[in-house]
Amino acid sequence: MIVETSPENFQVWVHSSRALSLEEKRMWLERMRSDPAAHPKNRWGRCPGFRNTKEKHRSPTGRFPLARLIWIDWDSQADIPLLVPESKPSLLSHPSRRGSVCHPADPCRYHFKKDNESTTDFAYALSLARRGFSDDQIRQRILSERTDWSNHKGEKESKTTSIAPSVVSNR
Incomplete structure (x- = not known):
């Protein structure tokens, strides 16, 4: 589904054939160079028919634009390839009392x-x-x-x- 949330700004929803974890959604958002504010957790977006009430979008008549439905496909589902997260070093069981562990080797x-x-x-x-x-x-x-x-x-x-x-x- 594609919704124009305000003039020349769009939100896209993809109906996946499988459930994606939050970590995988974050990786896809980063890979597609999405807006950094587009976080997948508890984010519903602006539904078609809702108004964008940002002052900069107010019309000369004082009204706010409606979010417009541009395209929708109720029947299809996307086969999204599984992204395997890069392995991260194991975390310490407790934080170091001497501060962060990612220091330059020899500070100046x-x-x-x-x-x-x-x-x-x-x-x-x-x-x-x-x-x-x-x-x-x-x-x-x-x-x-x-x-x-x-x-x-x-x-x-x-x-x-x-x-x-x-x-x-x-x-």
Whole structure:
């Protein structure tokens, strides 16, 4: 079935000869480059005869356009090929307390650039603490990678490296 939901916008429904899982529907939507908002779960679409009440579609007379039925085939069913999902790595039984498991192998301070040097140091220190770096390792990395020391040196990175691990462990 094809419905024109608003001028030049269409929704298509396919009557499948077999039931599709939500995961398989998502894969087909992605494969057909569907609108990312077109999610198959609990999505009914706009039925023919209903009005599209978005203000941008209001006519000069103040009315909203009807959703129009363009085409329907009650008798046919589509033989949709089975899509096998790509194998995903098995999930951990519990999330890591040290943060996400998809980290770059060796982060650099420039990956965490913020508005000022102190904020950048803290973001970088948090990242290193999540990866299990010791206070001394974090301090050395900040000292070796920071290039602008116009505001301070010494005292601030000690505070940063002592706070970051406690923030990570108390998540």
